Amino acid sequence: MKFQKEQLAAYFVAGSQDMIDGRQLPDVLKTAIAGGITAFQYREKGPQALSGAAKLKLGGILRELCKQAKIPFIVDDDVELARQLDADGVHVGQSDEAIAKVIDEAPDMIIGYSCHTLVQIQKANVLSAVDYIGSGPIFPTISKADADPAVGTGGLTKLVNASVKPIVAIGGISLANLDEIKATGAAGAAVISLLTRAKDIKSAATTIRQAFSNKS
Ligand code: 3NM
Numbered sequence: 001m002k003f004q005k006e007q008l009a010a011y012f013v014a015g016s017q018d019m020i021d022g023r024q025l026p027d028v029l030k031t032a033i034a035g036g037i038t039a040f041q042y043r044e045k046g047p048q049a050l051s052g053a054a055k056l057k058l059g060g061i062l063r064e065l066c067k068q069a070k071i072p073f074i075v076d077d078d079v080e081l082a083r084q085l086d087a088d089g090v091h092v093g094q095s096d097e098a099i100a101k102v103i104d105e106a107p108d109m110i111i112g113y114s115c116h117t118l119v120q121i122q123k124a125n126v127l128s129a130v131d132y133i134g135s136g137p138i139f140p141t142i143s144k145a146d147a148d149p150a151v152g153t154g155g156l157t158k159l160v161n162a163s164v165k166p167i168v169a170i171g172g173i174s175l176a177n178l179d180e181i182k183a184t185g186a187a188g189a190a191v192i193s194l195l196t197r198a199k200d201i202k203s204a205a206t207t208i209r210q211a212f213s214n215k216s
Contacts, residue, residue, distance in 0.1 A: 026058075111129055
């Protein structure tokens, strides 16, 4: 699948560890798709995460849902799993699989790269295989144990201005701060808990999508 920056508008990130109240990730993803999410990242991480065959099995189900919905299915930090699942893309952070290795091994995939500082953005600017940047956390987050300090919307604006690539904002994004994120020039919002913990997942997804639609 060809990368387009509009795919970053409402970017759902999740793994089985993010499920609450007995929710199942395939059901949550289906509902988020019905609400209009534009991309999904499969991120099994942390002490509760699945591994091995269970991770592959769940990944296959999620992959199929994204294929049917024609939205990119992106795997976090694992080129091999991305290949096994025939993913559209792979996303890596600064301390994950080395970006040079990912570019070498997955030049045909959509490549996302997390950058939290201006120096990291400047280095990413010259990596032509990198399609988009993920920057955060914008606000304090409950979903990532080893998150960097929050950069705020002021920090995000500086990163957006320095980047030649589209940036999707992540970390602590809620329905109440979507407009603030949009005002920085970010291409979209990447969220875990906003959707996984939403009372109404479908309507929350629609609200994110609408916040970043160019028509509004
Ligand atoms: N990466 P929530 S923050 C996966 O700063 C992730 O790179 C971050 O979850 C980064 O939407 C984060 O619940 C967690 O805050 C995002």
